[in-house]
Amino acid sequence: MPYTVPGTGEVLPITEGWTQLRARAERMREYKPETPAEVDRLMRAIEDLSFELADFLVAVNNERYDAEIAYSKRKNAALAKHGEVQRSVTVAKALAESDAETEYRDWLAKKAIYHHVEDISKALSTKHYGLMNTNKGIQAQLGSAHRRGI
Numbered sequence: 468m469p470y471t472v473p474g475t476g477e478v479l480p481i482t483e484g485w486t487q488l489r490a491r492a493e494r495m496r497e498y499k500p501e502t503p504a505e506v507d508r509l510m511r512a513i514e515d516l517s518f519e520l521a522d523f524l525v526a527v528n529n530e531r532y533d534a535e536i537a538y539s540k541r542k543n544a545a546l547a548k549h550g551e552v553q554r555s556v557t558v559a560k561a562l563a564e565s566d567a568e569t570e571y572r573d574w575l576a577k578k579a580i581y582h583h584v585e586d587i588s589k590a591l592s593t594k595h596y597g598l599m600n601t602n603k604g605i606q607a608q609l610g611s612a613h614r615r616g617i
Contacts, residue, residue, distance in 0.1 A: 469481065469484075469526070470483075470484030470485075470523055470526045470527075472484065472487070473519055473522070481526060481527050481530050481577070481580060482576075482580070484526070485523070485527070485580050485583075485584070488516070488519065488520060488523055488584075488587075489583075489587065491516055491519075492516060492587045492590075492591060495509065495512060495513055495516065495591065495594070496590070496591075496594065499514035500502070501599070503606070503609070505606050506598055506601060506602050506605065507602065509598060510595060510598045510599065510602065512593045513591050513598070514595065514596060516591060517588060517591055517592065517595070520584055520587065520588045520591070521588070522586050523584060524581065524585070524588070527577060527580050527581050527584060528581055529540060529573070529578075530577050531577040531578055531581050533575035534570065534573045534576075534577045535574050537570045537573070538567055538570035538571050538573070538574045541566065541567040541570045542563050542564060542566070542570070542571075543563075544569040545562065545563035545564075545566035545567055546559055546560065548563075548566075549562040549563055549566075600609065
């Protein structure tokens, strides 16, 4: 299941979609807002990206499960093939795993993307929470200065 980019409707393979989303998240991580307006803008951008990451997580999870099923089918078919000949179970399993190596690598790659998306989402959530506290402090300072007539 490919990933559809919100807004543009562009359909991308999971790996390309992840490359774009990760790059956006990286830019947000590096950005250090200096004004209340920049803090607000960054908080809104993080919120938007968080929803996109949640949608992306569904797409990559579907691909992860499809890859796991493909690996399991390939391995089981190879195990049946190698088990027909008089071999030890260990040898038949090893040959089956060797035959299913491509599917296994694909499954592991999808799992890695899935977990990376989760980690990035958590990091953005933490940054968002910190920005909320920063914004609260800025607003308190502005309110205090306004009350004193500064």
